[in-house]
Amino acid sequence: MNFRVFTALAITCIGMQVLAQDEPATVPDSQTRIRFEDESIQWVPYSVSVLTKSELESTYRRDLEHIESVVPGLIVDRMNRTPRGAAIAIRGVGSSQPSKAFDPAVAVNIDGVYVGTHTNRLQVLFDFDSIEVVRSPHTFEANPNVGGSINLERSRPTGELDIDVRASVGIDKRREMDAVLNFPIVDSLNAKIGVFWKDRGGDYVKNVYADRDENTEDYYLFSTMLSWDFRDLFKLTYTFDTEESEETSPALLNISAPTDLLCSTTANDTFPNCRRGVGNPELDSLNRTAQNYSNDAGFDADHHTLKVEFDAMGHAFTSITGYRDTNDFMDLDMDASNADFYHLSQDQSYDQFSQEITAYRELNDKLSYSAGFYYMDTSYDIFQQEFHILKQLGDAGYSEGHAAGEIQELRSEQKSKLYSGFAHVEYVLNDQWIADLGVRGTEVERDFKHSPSRIRLGDSLSPLRTLIKGSKNSKELLFSGGISYKVDEAAMIYARVSEGFLPGGFDENAMSAFSGQAYGSETSLTAELGLKSDWWDDRLRVNLVFYETKIDDKVERSDAYASEGVIESTLDNIADVDINGWELELKSTPLENLFVELSYAHTNSNYTKYLTEDLANPGGSVDLSYLSPERAPGNNLYVGAHYSFPFALGQIKTYAGYRLLKDYQTYPLLPEGEVNNWASVDLSISYHWEEWVFRLFSNNVKNKEFIQNIQGISQTAILPVEGSRNVPILNTFTEYNQPRYTGLEIIYRPDF
Numbered sequence: 001m002n003f004r005v006f007t008a009l010a011i012t013c014i015g016m017q018v019l020a021q022d023e024p025a026t027v028p029d030s031q032t033r034i035r036f037e038d039e040s041i042q043w044v045p046y047s048v049s050v051l052t053k054s055e056l057e058s059t060y061r062r063d064l065e066h067i068e069s070v071v072p073g074l075i076v077d078r079m080n081r082t083p084r085g086a087a088i089a090i091r092g093v094g095s096s097q098p099s100k101a102f103d104p105a106v107a108v109n110i111d112g113v114y115v116g117t118h119t120n121r122l123q124v125l126f127d128f129d130s131i132e133v134v135r136s137p138h139t140f141e142a143n144p145n146v147g148g149s150i151n152l153e154r155s156r157p158t159g160e161l162d163i164d165v166r167a168s169v170g171i172d173k174r175r176e177m178d179a180v181l182n183f184p185i186v187d188s189l190n191a192k193i194g195v196f197w198k199d200r201g202g203d204y205v206k207n208v209y210a211d212r213d214e215n216t217e218d219y220y221l222f223s224t225m226l227s228w229d230f231r232d233l234f235k236l237t238y239t240f241d242t243e244e245s246e247e248t249s250p251a252l253l254n255i256s257a258p259t260d261l262l263c264s265t266t267a268n269d270t271f272p273n274c275r276r277g278v279g280n281p282e283l284d285s286l287n288r289t290a291q292n293y294s295n296d297a298g299f300d301a302d303h304h305t306l307k308v309e310f311d312a313m314g315h316a317f318t319s320i321t322g323y324r325d326t327n328d329f330m331d332l333d334m335d336a337s338n339a340d341f342y343h344l345s346q347d348q349s350y351d352q353f354s355q356e357i358t359a360y361r362e363l364n365d366k367l368s369y370s371a372g373f374y375y376m377d378t379s380y381d382i383f384q385q386e387f388h389i390l391k392q393l394g395d396a397g398y399s400e401g402h403a404a405g406e407i408q409e410l411r412s413e414q415k416s417k418l419y420s421g422f423a424h425v426e427y428v429l430n431d432q433w434i435a436d437l438g439v440r441g442t443e444v445e446r447d448f449k450h451s452p453s454r455i456r457l458g459d460s461l462s463p464l465r466t467l468i469k470g471s472k473n474s475k476e477l478l479f480s481g482g483i484s485y486k487v488d489e490a491a492m493i494y495a496r497v498s499e500g501f502l503p504g505g506f507d508e509n510a511m512s513a514f515s516g517q518a519y520g521s522e523t524s525l526t527a528e529l530g531l532k533s534d535w536w537d538d539r540l541r542v543n544l545v546f547y548e549t550k551i552d553d554k555v556e557r558s559d560a561y562a563s564e565g566v567i568e569s570t571l572d573n574i575a576d577v578d579i580n581g582w583e584l585e586l587k588s589t590p591l592e593n594l595f596v597e598l599s600y601a602h603t604n605s606n607y608t609k610y611l612t613e614d615l616a617n618p619g620g621s622v623d624l625s626y627l628s629p630e631r632a633p634g635n636n637l638y639v640g641a642h643y644s645f646p647f648a649l650g651q652i653k654t655y656a657g658y659r660l661l662k663d664y665q666t667y668p669l670l671p672e673g674e675v676n677n678w679a680s681v682d683l684s685i686s687y688h689w690e691e692w693v694f695r696l697f698s699n700n701v702k703n704k705e706f707i708q709n710i711q712g713i714s715q716t717a718i719l720p721v722e723g724s725r726n727v728p729i730l731n732t733f734t735e736y737n738q739p740r741y742t743g744l745e746i747i748y749r750p751d752f
Contacts, residue, residue, distance in 0.1 A: 025539075025589050025592065025593075026537070026538035026539055026589065027534065027538060027539060027540065027541045027587045027588065027589055028052075029041070029042065030050035030051075030052055030130075031050065031130075032044055032046075032048050032050055032132055033132070033153075034046055034048055034132070034134060034138070034140060035140065035360075035370065035424075035426075036140070036316070036318060036358055036360045036370055037316070037360060041532075042492070042532045042534065042541075042543075043492060043532075045434070045436070045482045045483075045484040045492070045494035045495075045496055045530070046134060046136070046138065046482075046494075046496065047134070047135040047136055047528060047530060047545050047547070047583070048132060048133065048134045048135065049071045049072070049132070049133045049135070049585065049599075050130055050131070050132050050133075051067060051070065051071075051130065051131045051133075052129075052130050053128065053129050053130065053155065056125055056128065056131070058642055058653070058655060059642075059655040059657070059682065059684045059697065060168075060682075060684055060695065060697035060699060060743075060745060061125055062124060062125055062126075062176065062198075063122060063123070063124060063125060064076055064086060064121070064122055064123045064125065064150075065077070065078065065086070065122065065738075066125070066699070067125075067131065067133075068659070069599065069636055069637070069638040069659040069660075069661070070599060070638050070640070070657075071090075071133045071135075071599065072135070072583035072584065072585060072599045072600060072601040072636065073089075073090055073091045073092070073135065073581075073583055073601035073603060073636055074088075074089075074090055074133060074636075075087075075088065075089040075090075075094065075631045075633070075636075075661075075664075076088050076122075077096070077631070077666070077708050077709060078122060078250060078708075078709070078735070078738075079096060079098060079118060079709060080249050080250040080252065080332070080709060080735050081098035081249075081330070081332070082098040082117070082118055082119045082328070082330070083119055083120065083245060083247065083249075083297045083298060083299040083328045083330065084119065084120045084121070084122045084219075084245060084247075084299070085098060085118045085119050085120070085121060085122065086118065086121040086122040087118070087631065087709070088104065088105075088106045088108070088121065088150070089105070089106065089147065089630070089631035089632070090106050090133070090135050090147045090148040091135060091136070091147065091148070091547065091549060091579060091581065091583075091601070091603060091632075092549075092577075092579045092581075092603050092605040092629060092631065092632025092633075093105055093106070093146055093147030093148070093524065093549060093551065093579065094106055094147060094630065094631045095118070096118070096630065096631075096709070097118065098118055098119075099507075099508050099509075100117050100119075100348060100350055100380035100382065100414070100508070101380070101412075101414050101448075101505045101506055101507070101508050102118075102505065102555075103116070103144045103145075103502045103503060103505075104116075104117070104118055104121070104145070105145060105146050105147045105502065105522075106145055106147045106148055106149065106150065107141060107143050107144070107145040107148075107149040107150070108121050108123070108149070108150045108152070109143070109149060109150070109151045109152065110123070110152050110154075110303075110305075111152070111153060111154055111237075111239060111305045111307065111320075111322075112151075112305070112307065112320040112322070112356065113303070113305050113320065113322030113324070113354060114142065114143040114322070114352075114354060114376065115324075116143075116324070116350070116352050116376070116378055117326075117350055117380075119299065119326065119328055119348075119350070120243070120299065120301065120326065123152060124196060124198070124219070124221065126178055126194065126196045126221065126223075127154055127155055127178075127180050127194050127223070128152050128153060128154055128155070129153050129154060129155035129156075130152075130153050131150065131151070131152050131153075132150070132151040132152075132153070133148070133149075133150050133151075134148045134149045134150075134151070135148045135583070136148050136496070136498050136500075136526040136528060136547070136549070137478070137480070137498050137499060137500025137524060137526065138438070138480050138498050139422050139424055139438035139439060139440040139478055139479070139480040139498070140370070140422065140424065140438070141440075141500075142354075142356050142372070142374035142376075142420060142422075143374070143376065143418070143420075144418075144442070144444070144500075144501060144502050144503055145500055145502070146500040146501060146502055146522055146523070146524035146551060147500070147524070154223075154225065154239065155192075156190075156192075156225070156227050156237060157182050157183075157190035157191055157192040157225055157226070157227045158182040158190070158192075159182070159184050159190040160182060160183075160184070160752075161182065161183050161184070161752045162181075162182045162749070162750075162751075162752060163179065163180065163181050163182070163748075163749070163750060163752075164179065164180045164747070164748075164749050165177075165178075165179045165747070165748045165749075166178050166179075166745065166746070166747045166748075167745070167746050168743050168744060168745035168746070169743055169744055170741055170742055170743025170744070171203075171204075171740075171741065171742050171743065172200075172201050172202065172203040172204045172739075172741065173199070173201025173202070173203045173213075174198075174199065174200050174201045174741065174743065175198070175199045175201075176196075176197070176198045176199070177196075177197050177198075178194065178195060178196040178197070179194065179195050180192060180193070180194045181193045181194075185226075188228060188229045188230060188231075189226070189227075189228045190226070190227050190228075191224070191225065191226050191227075192223075192224065192225045192227075193222075193223070193224050194221075194222070194223040194224070194225075195220075195221070195222055195223075196219075196220070196221040196223075197219070197220050197221075198217065198218075198219045198220075199217070199218055199219075200215070200216060200217040200218075200219070200247075201213065201216060202214050202215035202216035202217070202248065204287060204739050205251045205287055205288070205289060206287060206288050206289075207251070207288075207289050207290070207291065208283065208288050208289070208290055209289075209290040209291065209292050209338040210291070210292060214248055214250075214251035214289060214295070215248060215250055215251055216247060216248045217245060217246070217247035217248075218245070218246045218247065219243075219244070219245045219247070220243065220244045220245070221241065221242070221243050222241070222242050222243075223239065223240070223241045223242075224239070224240050225237065225238065225239045225240075226238045233310060234308055234309060234310035235307075235308070235309040235310070236306070236307070236308050236309075237305075237306070237307045237308075238304075238305070238306050238307075239303075239304070239305040239306075239307075240302070240303070240304055240305075241301075241302070241303040242300075242301070242302050242303075243299070243300065243301045243302075243303075244298070244299075244300045245297075245298050245299050245300075246296075246298045247296075247297050247298055248295045248296060248297060249295045249296075249297045249330055249331075249332060250709075250735040251289045251291065251295070251735065252289065252291060252295075252332075252333060252334075252336035252733040252734070252735060253281040253282050253286065253289055253336060253733060253734050253735065253736070254281065254282040254290075254291075254335070254336035254337050254731065254732070254733050255278050255280075255281045255282070255672060255707075255710070255732050255733065255734055256729075256731045256732045256733075257732065259728070259729075260728065260729045260730060260731050260732055261715070261728045261729065261730045261731070262335060262339075262341050262730050262731045263731070264728075278672045278707045278710075278734065281707075281734070282336065282337065286705050286736050287739075289336065290337060290338040291333035291335075291336050291337060291338070292333065292337070292338045292339070292340065293331065293332075293333035293340070293343040293387075294331040294333075295330075295331055295332060295333055296329075296330075296331045297328070297329065297330040297331065298328065298329060299326060299327060299328030299329075300326075300327055300328075301324065301325060301326040301327070302324075302325045303322070303323070303324050303325075304321075304322065304323040304324075305320070305321070305322050305323075306319075306320070306321040306322075307319070307320050307321075314361055315359040315360065315361045316359070316360045316361065317357065317358070317359050318356075318357070318358045318359075318360075319355075319356070319357050320354075320355075320356045321354070321355050321356075322352070322353070322354045322355075323351075323352070323353050323354075324350070324351070324352040325350075325351050325352075326349070326350045326351075327347075327348070327349045327350075328347075328348050328350075329345070329346065329347045329348070330345070330346045331343065331344075331345050332344050332345075332346075334713055334731075334733070335730075335731050335733075336731070336733035337731075340387070340388045341388060341389065341730075341731070342386070342387070342388055342389040342713070342718070342730070342731075343386075343387050343388065344384060344385060344386045344387065345384070345385045345387075346382065346383070346384045346385075347382070347383045347384075348380060348381065348382045348383075349380065349381045350378070350379070350380045351378065351379050351380075352376065352377070352378045353376070353377045353378075354374070354375065354376040354377075355374070355375045355376075356372065356373070356374045356375075357372055357373050357374075358370060358371070358372035359371050359372065365428065366427060366428040366429075367425070367426070367427050367428070368425075368426050369423065369424060369425045369426070370422075370423070370424045371421075371422065371423040371424070372421070372422055373420070373421050374418070374419075374420040374421070374422075375417075375418065375419055375420075376416075376417070376418040377415075377416070377417050377418075378415070378416045378417075378418075379413070379414065379415045379416070380413060380414055381411075381412075381413045382410070382411065382412045382413065382508060383409070383410070383411055384409070384410040384411075384412075385407050385408065385409055385410075386407065386408040386409075386410070386453065386718065387407055387408075388406075389408070389718055389719075408453035408718075409451075409453060410451065410452060410453050410509070411450070411451040412448075412449070412450045412451070412508040413448075413449050413450075414446060414447065414448050414449070414505070414506065414508075415446070415447045416444060416445065416446045416447075417444070417445045418442065418443070418444045418445075418503075419442070419443045419444075420440060420441065420442040420443075421440070421441055422438060422439065422440035422441075423438065423439055424436065424437070424438035424439075424480075425437055425438070431486070432485055432486045432487075433483065433484070433485055433486075434483070434484045434486075435481075435482070435483045435484075436481065436482055436483075437479075437480075437481045438479070438480040438481070439477065439478070439479055439480075440477075440478045440480075441475075441476070441477050441478075442474075442475070442476050442477075442478070442501070442503075443473065443474070443475045444472075444473070444474040444475075444503035444504075445471070445472075445473050446471065446472045446473075446474075446503070446504075446505055446506070446518075447469075447470075447471050448468070448469065448470040448471070448472070448505075448506040448516075448518075449467065449468070449469050450467070450468040450469075450470075450506070450508065450510055450516055451467055451468070452468065452510065452511045452512065452516075453511065453719075466513065468510060468512075468513055468516040470506055470516060470517070470518055472503075472504050472505060472506065472518040474501075474503035474504045474520070474521045476499075476501045476503075476521060476523065478498075478499040478500065478501060479497075479498075479499055480496070480497070480498040480499065481496070481497055481498075482494055482495060482496035482497070483495055487533075490533060490534040490535070490538070491531070491532065491533035491534070492531070492532045492533070493529075493530070493531050494529075494530050494532075495527075495528070495529050495530075496526075496527070496528050496530075497525070497526070497527045498525075498526050499523065499524065499525055499526075500523070500524040500526070501521050501522060501523045501524065502521060502522040502555075503521050504518050504519050504520040504521045505518065505519065506518055506519075507519075507570065507571045509569070509717065510568075510570075511562075511568055511569075511719070511720055512562050512563075512568060512720070514562035514563065514568060514570070515562060515568045515569065515570045515571075517570075519555050519571050519572050519573055520553055520573045521553065521573075522551060522552070522553050522554055522555055522573070523551070523552050523553060524549055524550065524551045524552075525549070525550045525552075526547060526548070526549045526550075527547065527548050528545050528546065528547035528548075529545065529546050529547075530543070530544065530545035530546070531543065531544045531545070536588075539588060539589050539590065540586075540587075540588045540590075541585070541586065541587040541588070542584075542585075542586055543584070543585040543586075544582065544583070544584050544585075545582065545583050546580075546581075546582045547580065547581065547582070547583070548578070548579070548580040549577075549578075549579045549580070550576070550577070550578055550579075551576060551577040551578075551579070552576050553573035553575075553576070554573065554574075554575040554576060554577055555571055555572065555573055555574075555575075556571070556572070556574050556575045556610065557569060557570070557571050558570060558572070558574060558612040558613065559612070559613065559615060559714070559716045559721075559727050560572075560612075560613040561613065561615070561618055562720065565722055565723055566720045566721070566722050567615060567716055567720060567721040567722075567727060568716055568720050568721075569714070569716040569717045574609075574610065574611055574612060575607055575609055575610040575611075575625075576607065576608045576609040576610075577605065577606070577607055577608065577629050578605075578606055578608045579603060579604065579605045579606075579629075579632065580603075580604050581601060581602045581603040581604055582601075582602055583599075583600065583601045583602075584598070584599070584600045584601075585597075585598070585599055586598040586599075593643060593644045593645055594641070594642070594643045595641070595642040595643075596639075596640070596641050596642075597638075597639070597640045597641075598637075598638065598639050598640075599636075599637070599638040600635075600636070600637050600638075601633075601635070601636040601637075602634065602635055602636075603632050603633060603634060603635075603636070604634070605628065605629045605632035606625070606628075606629070607624065607625040607626075607627060607629060608625060609625055610623065610624040610625040610627060611623060611624070611625075612624060615725045615726070615727065616725045616726075624668075624669075627665075627668040627669070628663075628665040628668060628674070629665065629668060630665050630666055630667060630668055630673075631664070631665070631666065632664075632665070633661045633662055633663055633664040634662050634663030634664075635660065635661075635662040635663065636660070636661055636662075637658070637659070637660040638657065638658070638659050638660075639657070639658045640655065640656070640657040640658075641655070641656050641657075642654070642655050647687070648689075649689055649690075650687055650688050650689030650690070651687070651688045651689075652685065652686070652687055652688075653685070653686045653688060654684070654685045654686075655682070655683065655684045655685075656681070656682070656683050657681070657682040657683075658679065658680070658681055658682075659679065659680050659681075659682075660677075660678070660679045661675060661677075661678045661679075662676065662677050662678075663676065664676075664678070666707070666708050666709055666710050667709075667710045667711060667712070669712065670710050670712050670732065672707070672710055672732065672734070673707070673710035673734075675706045675707065675708070678704060678706040678737075679702075679704060680699075680700040680701070680702065680704050681700070681701045681702055682697075682698070682699045682700065682701065683697065683698050683701055684696065684697035684698070685697075686745075691748060691749050691750050691751060692746070692747065692748055693745075693746070693747035693748075693749075694744070694745075694746055695744070695745040695746075695747070696743075696744055697742065697743060697744075697745060698740065698741070698742040698743075699738075699740070699741045699742075700737075700738065700739060700740045700741065701740060701742075702740070703739055703740035704737075705736050705737060705739060706736060706737055707734045707735075707736050708734070708735060708736060708737055709734060709735050710732065710733075710734040711732070711733060711734070712729045712731075712732045713729065713730045713731055713732075713733075714727050714728070714729050714730055715727060715728075715730060718730075
């Protein structure tokens with residue numbers, strides 16, 4: 001498709017209309033339930049953004065990554081190390097550990113139930129009533145986080161007979177379809193059934209060695225919901241979801257430099273893809289790869305959620321019970337080349353049960369409070385096999401050589417229990433001043449059992465190394481307090497201080513009792529000063545906030561001496577980070593049927609401490625605080641415009657969006673991980689006629705490409721290094737963002 005023609009068509013359609021209109025509409029308001037009751041986001045003293053269902057459907061937004069930058073400072077990157085994984089950061093606070101043992105820095109909650117790992121956080125935006133993004137920790141949050149939370153709420157059954165069907169087709173062999181059926185059962189008992197299916201063809205990445213498409217996905221979701229409103233006594237909602245995904249993990253591009261170990265010890269005819277970084281990746285193209293090993297991946301999961309709301313003793317009670325059962329597998333070609341240097345296979349299971357009970361009450365016109373209890377029980381089990389790497393390292397003289405075909409095996413499991421209680425009080429001082437104070441106490445108990453790698457030689461196994469066992473208790477008492485001042489009926493100023501934390505744990509890739517030791521908790525402290533205001537007869541909304549966040553005892557991976565002359569990779573609390581910046585949200589309806597929005601975030605993020613062991617001088621340290629923390633772009637901008645007008649028997653709606661990321665680091669230890677400047681344009685034009693919607697869309701119209709999720713694999717991540725004070729990178733690989741995607745969407749909503 002000629003995208004200049006597409007753009008010209010949209011502009012021409014807008015130009016056909018008379019822009020001067022009478023009485024333009026006001027900026028639509030959004031509701032938040034951050035304090036367990038529906039409130040306007042303009043009158044809660046928190047940095048919170050809400051995307052409603054109508055906003056999500058105003059253009060083509062189908063995955064969580066499509067709201068990146070729409071919310072100030074929000075980054076959502078795909079992850080190649082876990083199925084449907086996402087590395088999410090808010091205000092430069094994020095995490096990208098694929099480990100089931102590592103709690104995400106930004107919490108994702110679906111209907112109030114926490115998604116406890118990085119797997120399957122790349123949610124399909126299917127039948128969600130709203131997406132709420134809270135941009136700092138708070139004591140209402142039931143689960144660990146240091147950077148805030150993303151809360152997704154599904155729409156409840158309507159109680160009417162109605163159906164909503166959407167289907168889309170696009171380039172790169174991609175197809176999607178979903179349907180939602182609402183229907184009543186008996187009086188006050190209603191139901192909803194939803195089905196979503198996606199075939200992401202992956203045709204945009206070609207494997208020239210294996211002659212196959214990469215980045216494919218066949219994803220299926222079935223959801224059913226029952227709601228029962230019983231005589232104003234209680235509301236009960238039960239949701240069951242089952243998901244299946246058969247996919248290939250994102251294709252890896254080899255960007256190894258000649259100094260990387262696997263390049264320096266092999267001839268170019270056996271390892272032809274050694275390059276000098278992102279400027280010249282394997283095969284000189286971001287659209288071609290030569291990895292020879294399978295990169296199949298997938299998962300299946302069942303989720304149960306029971307929500308009960310009722311009033312008793314003057315309190316509004318809410319109980320949320322959640323159960324998540326997930327199994328996933330992955331094959332990964334870790335050398336990203338056509339040579340058998342290093343690949344792995346991994347099978348994992350994860351179970352999670354949680355129970356939350358909260359109570360809210362207004363004691364009088366001035367005083368209200370909420371309190372609650374939260375319990376979560378999780379367990380995971382991992383079995384991993386690593387192939388080929390021992391022989392290659394042995395041939396290179398870096399470890400004991402072994403026969404070809406040998407396998408390293410790793411087994412790891414962890415059980416975790418979390419107990420948490422909170423109380424929050426709000427007091428109205430007068431007509432203008434309101435103060436609030438909250439406290440949350442949390443204890444996490446973890447039991448770890450881990451069998452480091454052992455080697456398979458033919459049909460026999462080498463002796464099993466010592467079983468590593470450990471227990472870790474993490475306790476934190478967190479505070480959140482704020483004060484707000486109502487300037488007038490259209491403006492509020494607020495100040496807030498809040499704390500967050502991630503519990504300590506264990507490294508599931510530990511190779512000895514030394515690297516299997518527990519690391520401690522991370523903590524964060526955020527202070528912010530904000531303004532929320534409406535102007536121009538409520539046709540212009542301007543929200544501004546200044547903030548500073550300090551992260552103490554941040555967990556980072558580094559190399560350290562485990563014993564005399566032996567170096568291993570470890571996880572430990574070796575860094576502190578200081579982040580400050582400001583954010584602007586602007587929404588306006590300057591003309592009838594024209595809606596304009598802008599989000600901007602400016603971030604300064606620096607390590608104030610990052611000390612690793614000096615391998616050349618045992619007992620000394622190396623200061624890495626000059627590095628840039630990951631996923632903290634200096635500038636993050638989004639500008640979007642929606643315009644609609646009547647045409648023929650229906651209505652035309654147009655959308656244009658622009659996103660910009662600048663000074664963006666994906667992996668601090670590799671300079672190749674920096675994205676200096678990335679910008680994209682999204683466009684759509686739709687025709688709404690009676691029960692039908694026909695939409696032509698194109699995301700990332702200019703097909704801008706940037707490297708993301710760069711990783712450098714060293715020997716210490718696979719085997720201990722003996723007799724060396726220099727640990728070179730084995731190889732370096734990456735993936736890149738989603739390219740241009742253009743297609744046609746059809747929506748059918750019959751009126752029964």
